[in-house]
Amino acid sequence: MSVAVESVPTSLFIGGEWVDPLEEQRFEVDNPADRSILASVADGGVPDARRAADAAGAALPGWRALAPRQRGEILRAVFEAMHERADQLADLIVLENGKPRVEAVAEVHYAAEFFRWFSEEAVRLPGYLSTAPVTGRRIMELSEPVGVALLLAPWNLPAAMITRKIAPALAAGCTVVIKPASQTPLTALALAQIMQECGVPAGVVNVITTTRDANVVSDLIAAGPVRALSFTGSTRVGRLLLRQASERVLRCSMELGGNAPFIVLEDADIELAVENAMVAKMRHNAEACTAANRFLVHADVKEQFTEAFAASMSGLRVGDGMDPSTQLGPMASALARDGVAEKVDAAVSAGARVRTGGTAGDDRGYFYLPTVLDDVAADDPLLQQEIFGPVAPIVEFRTDAEALMLANAVDVGLGSYIHSRDLGRALRMAEGLEVGMVGINTGLFSDPAAPFGGVKESGLGREGGRHGIGEFLETKYINVAWSEQ
Numbered sequence: 001m002s003v004a005v006e007s008v009p010t011s012l013f014i015g016g017e018w019v020d021p022l023e024e025q026r027f028e029v030d031n032p033a034d035r036s037i038l039a040s041v042a043d044g045g046v047p048d049a050r051r052a053a054d055a056a057g058a059a060l061p062g063w064r065a066l067a068p069r070q071r072g073e074i075l076r077a078v079f080e081a082m083h084e085r086a087d088q089l090a091d092l093i094v095l096e097n098g099k100p101r102v103e104a105v106a107e108v109h110y111a112a113e114f115f116r117w118f119s120e121e122a123v124r125l126p127g128y129l130s131t132a133p134v135t136g137r138r139i140m141e142l143s144e145p146v147g148v149a150l151l152l153a154p155w156n157l158p159a160a161m162i163t164r165k166i167a168p169a170l171a172a173g174c175t176v177v178i179k180p181a182s183q184t185p186l187t188a189l190a191l192a193q194i195m196q197e198c199g200v201p202a203g204v205v206n207v208i209t210t211t212r213d214a215n216v217v218s219d220l221i222a223a224g225p226v227r228a229l230s231f232t233g234s235t236r237v238g239r240l241l242l243r244q245a246s247e248r249v250l251r252c253s254m255e256l257g258g259n260a261p262f263i264v265l266e267d268a269d270i271e272l273a274v275e276n277a278m279v280a281k282m283r284h285n286a287e288a289c290t291a292a293n294r295f296l297v298h299a300d301v302k303e304q305f306t307e308a309f310a311a312s313m314s315g316l317r318v319g320d321g322m323d324p325s326t327q328l329g330p331m332a333s334a335l336a337r338d339g340v341a342e343k344v345d346a347a348v349s350a351g352a353r354v355r356t357g358g359t360a361g362d363d364r365g366y367f368y369l370p371t372v373l374d375d376v377a378a379d380d381p382l383l384q385q386e387i388f389g390p391v392a393p394i395v396e397f398r399t400d401a402e403a404l405m406l407a408n409a410v411d412v413g414l415g416s417y418i419h420s421r422d423l424g425r426a427l428r429m430a431e432g433l434e435v436g437m438v439g440i441n442t443g444l445f446s447d448p449a450a451p452f453g454g455v456k457e458s459g460l461g462r463e464g465g466r467h468g469i470g471e472f473l474e475t476k477y478i479n480v481a482w483s484e485q
Contacts, residue, residue: 002095004092004095005039007190008190009193010039010040010041013196013206013207014051014206015058015202015203016196016201016203020042021044023043023045026040026041026042026043027209029183031095031365032096032097032098033319033364034320034364038095039186041186041189041209043209043211043212044208044212044216045215046212046219048210049210049219050219050224052206053148053177053220054224054225056175056204057147058203059204060148062201064144064173068173069122071119071122071170072119072122072171073119075118075119075170076115076116076119077198078112078115079113079115081198082115083108083112086105089108090104091322092187093108093184094329095186095322096186097183097184097321098285098365099285099329100326100329107157107160107284110448111162111163113448114160114168116448117167117448117464118167121466122170125469125473126141126143126473126475128141138481139478140477140479141478142478143473143474144173144475144476145174145472145473146227147175147226147228148176148177148225148227149174149175149176149229149472150179150217151166151169151177152229152230155180155332157284157288158180158186159187162178162187164448164463164468165178165230165232165463166178166195166205168469170204172473174228175206176205177206177220178192178207179213179216182211182213184332188207188209192205217241221241221247221248222248228471229252230254230471231255232256232289234386235256235411235412235458238254242254251471251472253461255452255453255454255459255461256459257412257414257458258291258412258415259384259385259386259410259412260294260415261292261296261417262292262416262419263416263417263429264296264297264298265298265420265426266298266300267420268419269419269441270305270308272419272441276443276444277309277312278309278312279444280417280443280444281390281392282313282370282390283444285330285331286387286388286389286390289386290414290446291387291388295395296406297394297396299398302396305394306355306374307355309372309392313356313357313371314370316328316370318361318362328370330365330366330367331367331389336388340390340391341360343382344382347380347381347382350377350380352374352375352376352377352380352382353374353375354373355372356369357371357372357390358371358373368390371390371392373393373394374394376394376395386412400428404429407433412456412457413434413457413458414454414459415437415445416430416435416438416439417442417445418430418433418438418440418441419441426441434455434456436451436452436453436458436462437450437452437453448464448465449464451466452464452465
């Protein structure tokens with residue numbers, strides 16, 4: 001067993017203590033590179049989740065009463081500790097998620113930054129005082145924490161997708177119950193260990209690892225102290241959670257599916273576009289909601305771009321993420337790999353041409369080779385789906401209007417990428433895109449200091465930036481007569 005794994009508790013974290021599940025069940029976590037078993041982790045049930053929610057509810061009054069500066073200093077300490085333990089955390093991410101280690105290290109630093117950013121936002125909670133123009137009384141607006149927040153995180157960025165939720169919730173004065181994905185629970189448990197050591201009070205952060213997601217989450221939504229729900233995952237599951245949360249009118253923030261277009265105009269710097277395409281497509285094993293999913297390339301430069309892009313993709317070194325030479329690791333599970341293979345096979349059967357890849361890799365793990373598909377029809381079902389794997393379909397267009405039509409012809413709108421030497425043209429196109437985020441002449445737009453989120457069926461609310469803490473705050477209005485009327 002890896003030293004990184006051995007150092008992580010594998011019990012539930014409830015009320016500041018590491019406890020076994022009441023039903024004494026456990027599940028195994030495997031390494032997607034070779035299918036070896038990494039650890040046996042506590043498999044919590046509904047009674048355990050209720051204990052966690054009750055612990056969060058009991059801790060709420062004390063945490064919300066803590067001075068914002070004190071909360072901020074604790075978050076800052078977590079930021080520092082994550083940097084000190086970056087190697088351990090990166091190893092955990094590689095072992096349970098599969099991504100190359102260089103990507104895992106980058107994720108740890110990105111994840112830690114949310115604690116630093118929101119340590120600073122904790123002392124800047126919104127407030128307002130004004131004089132009512134008619135009555136002369138004072139209007140006071142206060143920011144208060146929503147309460148206990150249920151945070152549901154995915155497996156693709158097992159550190160960053162958790163810290164992007166925990167940090168603003170704690171900065172706002174909320175307490176939390178975290179349910180990480182069952183594929184990648186170890187990183188969440190390691191983060192809980194760090195937060196405990198950095199002075200987060202007992203009950204403020206609770207972690208429930210489980211394979212019984214539907215039962216556990218439904219019960220927490222239906223009753224108890226939970227007042228806010230933050231979820232990152234598929235649009236399908238997001239719809240279900242929203243229906244359940246509507247019964248109690250919970251505050252909901254949802255970061256759901258993406259299907260990002262990567263638009264290359266005929267005046268683009270093709271070398272730069274290919275370089276950024278590799279970043280936009282392949283970061284985090286191409287298993288990211290921000291990943292470029294559809295490559296819309298002007299007819300005048302399509303072959304030039306495709307040839308160079310396919311060459312770059314075919315040159316990637318595929319292997320175990322712990323090998324420092326690896327540039328693409330295994331997918332997170334057999335289910336994920338097989339789903340990508342089915343999508344590619346269907347597109348090829350419909351007439352798409354494989355420029356590189358198109359098959360699974362080493363069968364010792366869940367590998368799929370970097371793939372570029374050319375001659376993909378504009379109405380191919382592949383373009384309507386979030387691929388979530390190392391597959392890049394290329395579609396030709398001839399006018400800016402056609403590119404916008406193709407880009408917007410989906411039900412989701414998380415992010416998009418545009419490449420052009422004409423900034424004004426690129427900005428006009430950015431305004432026409434039905435998305436929440438746009439990168440111009442870059443393959444990376446995620447930043448803890450910027451609002452992350454989408455439009456249409458890509459979700460509700462924003463994470464990060466000055467907006468992120470607002471998802472965990474309520475505004476209270478007080479009308480005050482300061483003098484006799």
